[in-house]
Amino acid sequence: MCQALNCAGASIAFEDPTLPECPAVAEMAGLRVNRIGVDRDGLLVDDLTDEAAAVVTPAHQFPLGFTLSAQRRLQLLSWARRTGAVIVEDDYDGEFRYDRQPVGALQGLDPEHVVYTGTASKSIAPALRIAWLAAPTHLVPALREVLRFDETHVNVIDQLALASMIRRGDLDRHLRRCRTRYRQRRDRLGRAVATQLPGARLSGIAAGLHAVLELPGPPSAEQELLDRLAAHGVAVDGLSSFRHRPQDSPLGVVVGYATPPQPMYDGAVEALVAATRAYCADAV
Template sequence: MVTPAHQWPTGVALAPERRLALIEWAADRDAVIIEDDYDAEFRYGREPVGALQGLAPDRVVSLGTVSKSLAPVLRIGWVACPPALAGPLAEHKHRSDRGTPTLDQLALARLIESGRFDRHLRRMRATYRARRAALLTALAEHAPGLRVTGLAAGFHAVAHLPAGADEHRVVAAARARSVGLYGMSACRASRAATPARLVLGFGDVREQSVVEGVAAIGDLLTDRRRSTGP
């Protein structure tokens, strides 16, 4: 199972050569790849990344959802799979939950067919792009020199803390100032806190709150207190 368009939590896209290697691996082992394309609608600054399924439709099961584009509470997603798997997957879906509510699906279909879903996506892309810009501007002002990656799509960025920084201490100090940060260590199987990185979410935070939050913790992100003393 992979997230080739925008990996969580690093935010990177799977390189073309690695996509081809993955397809080759699946073909050699008669395997199936599950592609979780969970936030493809929210990409900034360049054209959307092509789906892995387009390279090998007989080997890739592609998953999509409206949890990011509309609301998780709708519980609506979809599967695009090789024809041979369509029947078994549909049967398993039916046995597992007796089906997704029909009215919700019909409402979503009408939203898509009418063009209102596309208009909604354009409006929300502009909203999230503005929050992303506010985050970058605030970081440039209050944490100059901080390396930030993973911003091509989605609703979060990855901040690379300076060498020698203690990820856990930075998170604790920020929360003492009422700013919620999340360390990359929580996303690692080993729970290793090095290299020290932070996952900065901006999806449900207004622009002003983003600016105020970064201003409150800028010294923690660049570790300026170590160089200037207590």
């Protein structure tokens, strides 16, 4: 996608915070990267200028976990129409919404200005290595040219197996089971935080496979907190690792609650809470 957009002096906007690998890939492709802040309503659209494209996670912002509001969606589409820019919609875990039906794709509102991208990594397994995009008509020739030389071919058997799952309704049944399981896991984590960690909170909507655990304290304490959690066998990411300016991040960790096997999940939550509570007690 970055190669198809590449042209002299072009720039691309990414949410801040975001996965650091995403802007790194764009820079490797020769694009200039602009980082745009995010609040509870999603991307700060007013901060966009003359970028050729903007990459957004409207259904569930990573890592903060908010949804792009209806007003911001309209503003973003208006910006794209006015400037001729392309919006790249990364719908990486849009299937997993627990408190209501999933939010409709931004691409459905303006297919000629939005590139919709998705993957089976969250819904089935990362090892499947299947992803897709729905692109505006005017971008198809450039994408085809890039893929001629750069395509990583997907195993045909895997493609046929996924197509069969979709056709028979197996994928829908699988996703329903997953939504139930992950909703229960998030609820379990939320109850533990609410009852055992005064002053802490989980941020973001009830969706996805991760949550941000926000804690009282200075941002400079993050590494000490991570070390304490690691000593208790808890592997999480510091919130600052997803920001362009780590020093601007509040104290918090990104907790992926889908990873532990089911028999180990309660123990993992207990270890997280116990280590965090001990850290908070020592920090007082």
